[in-house]
Amino acid sequence: MYRIVRTVRFLAAFLPGFPLQVAVRAAPSLESGKVPFAVADVVLDAGRREIHSGATLLAASARAHHAGVRAGMTVAQGRAVCHGLTVRPLEPEGHEVARIALAEVLSGFGPRVEVLGAGSTRQPWEAGLADVSGVRD
Numbered sequence: 001m002y003r004i005v006r007t008v009r010f011l012a013a014f015l016p017g018f019p020l021q022v023a024v025r026a027a028p029s030l031e032s033g034k035v036p037f038a039v040a041d042v043v044l045d046a047g048r049r050e051i052h053s054g055a056t057l058l059a060a061s062a063r064a065h066h067a068g069v070r071a072g073m074t075v076a077q078g079r080a081v082c083h084g085l086t087v088r089p090l091e092p093e094g095h096e097v098a099r100i101a102l103a104e105v106l107s108g109f110g111p112r113v114e115v116l117g118a119g120s121t122r123q124p125w126e127a128g129l130a131d132v133s134g135v136r137d
Helices: 017-027 028-032 062-066 073-080 092-107
Strands: 012-017 037-040 055-058 086-088 112-116 126-131
Touching: 012 092, 017 028, 017 037, 017 055, 017 092, 037 062, 037 073, 055 073, 073 086, 092 112, 092 126
Parallel strands: 037 086
Antiparallel strands: 012 126, 037 055, 112 126
16 A cells, blocks of 8 residues: 655745835835834824824834834834834735735745735734645756
8 A cells, every 4th residue: 555645845934024014115215224214003094194102113124123113112212212213104005915915926936825914914024825835946
């Protein structure tokens, strides 16, 4: 009797600064790295134009991190340690567009793809898996 063994291989992509990447897609001027910026756990609507100083920061750019800004700080704390800190709100529409783009990129590696994180915009990371079992080297 023969035993058939099927090996399953996955490609995993872990994107720890996903909210930062979404912010850069919305405001390409942030990409230069010259401006320290962070993303706050706030969604602005038509009635609210300003980010409250008590809002929590989800992620900080490398420049902001170097200045002492950390995820979990309030906006006020971040601005206290990093003068000139630009704080961006969450952008659910931009987040979803970026998740779709991630899925499209992963689908180039294998036929079955899953983007993890359940679509939550309030986490500082995103991840994706592609089944590459049938793909030849």
